[in-house]
Amino acid sequence: MFVNQIAVFLENRAGRINEFAQCLAKANINMIAMSIADTTDYGILRVITDDNEKAMKVLKEGGFNIASTxxxxxxxxxxxxxxxxxxxxxxxxxxxxxxxxxxxxxxxxxxxxxxxxxxxxxxxxxxxxxxxxxxxxxxx
Amino acid sequence: MEYYNKEMECMSLSDKKELQSKRLIDTVQKVYDNVKTYREKMDKIGLKPSDIKGIDDIHKLPFTTKQDLRDNYPFGMFAADKRDIIRVHASSGTTGKLTVVGYTQYDIDMWAECCARALVSAGATHDSVVHIAYGYGLFTGGLGMHYGAERLGAIAVPVSSGNTARQLQLMKDFEADVLCCTPSYAIYIAEEMKKYGIKPEDMSLKYGIFGAEPWSKEMRDEIEDKLKLKAFDIYGLSEITGPGVAIECKYQCGSHIQDDFFYPEIVDEHTLEPLGYGKRGELVFTTLTKEGIPLIRYRTRDITALNNSPCKCGRTGIRIDRIAGRSDDMLIIRGVNVFPSQIESVLLKEKEIAPHYHITLDRVNNLDTMRIDIELAEGVAFDEVKKVESLTKRIANEINSAIGLNAEIRLVSSGSIERSMGKAKRVTDNRKF
Structure with missing residues (x-):
């Protein structure tokens, strides 16, 4: 009954968001909504996809630090x-x-x-x- | 006042060699009789105290390392009876266990003499007011210089570290002419003076005795320019006694070792073979008169070279070059000894992070800064910045209580810190010495 979201920890470095996006693209996952909280050292990317369960799996395999909320x-x-x-x-x-x-x-x-x-x-x-x-x- | 103890400081090399030989023979007998570790080390290689007939035989003796002190924590390496020990000091060890040293009354007196010689070498006299902003406590800096100043008959101002505003006030009001602290604190003092609108001319400072951390020639220039004093490099380590093991003279062409008390050698850090004058290697000390914890061929891990050319100042104490680095992974940050393993043991306690980290050291406005990149544990993430911040803050606090220094903590994704097959490269030191 609540909306599942994946939070991804991304340290600030060139190409990091691209790596994240590639990971989902390769698995043919569509992003529905997204927001990023950014600080000087890192960002927290929050995303909702058309298949969060699969997204969690591929992100984890891709070495991303993720949390489900x-x-x-x-x-x-x-x-x-x-x-x-x-x-x-x-x-x-x-x-x-x-x-x-x-x-x-x-x-x-x-x-x-x-x-x-x-x-x-x-x-x-x-x-x-x-x-x-x-x-x-x-x-x- | 040119020397504190001319007879000893300017002793002829032949007399000194005779004295060193006699003292070494006594010391070897003393440690063989009283320290189990040394007896075992010597028995193992079939070396008898009587085999040591003079200073030239020193190469026959086994080395001592920080590990020996750790294995014998706290008092196992003491050669004197506990009732004759009147003080202990300690410095940090690699595993959080301290390296403890003990002093008899003689040791304290000898150390005070070393520091008095150092003060005079830098220009102090018995009329001086010596502002001692080294920490007082287990660290040897504060009390060492304190006893030296008293021995000299100067006024010791035991202000210790911290509260810079008060320090400035006292330095000004007491008309201190000698300042003792770490070089980075000296720079900090200069910056604070500027902030409070105090000019160097408002002060009476003439000489600075700076040590406990490596510093560069550029830093010396800056300190001298900003504080309008002459800055001297002092060398020491608690295992050997504390500050005053070596000190620069006014010609500043290396630091004179008080080699009537401490016999230096330079060895190849890998083969441990003795190296000749001018060759860079690991500095090794044998204490020649200490009673509490005499050490034989103690490996300091400091990299330098010995210089035996005559010095214009008249002192015959052999000189060491500026310390060029370390042969172990110990870091000296703002004068504090830090082993990466101390940081590692803090990280191991936290479930949300992995024990993969990288330390980056920099010197910003002449103050050391430390940043630690730490990997999040696998599968750990947060959806809110405040949660990351509270974890970061908690780690920073724990690291501070473990090593006594503030570090900037930066969390990174798991797997993003470079792994190496052999010894992990945990540290990037961007400071220039």
């Missing part, structure tokens, strides 16, 4: 203020968001927001109570 995903209309309305609800409940990223489904005029929180169940319940559409399957 679950995020809360929800859908909003692709229009001004839509995401803010949801964040405001969480804010009032003093929910701390570790990080957030999103992507848009232009045909459906919807945006998918993914958030990292401490307690997925608790946050999912709040969103549900407020009538927000959760991404209930791993397939986005």
């Amino acid at each position: 679950y995020l809360v995903g929800f859908e909003v209309d692709d229009k001004p203020g839509a995401m803010q309305r949801v964040i405001d609800i969480l804010d009032k409940k003093q929910i701390n968001i570790g990080y957030l990223y999103s992507f848009v489904r232009p045909i459906e005029k919807k945006a998918i927001i993914l958030i990292k929180v401490d307690d997925n169940e608790y946050v999912a319940n709040i969103l549900r109570e407020n009538g927000i559409t959760l991404i209930e399957r791993n397939i986005l």
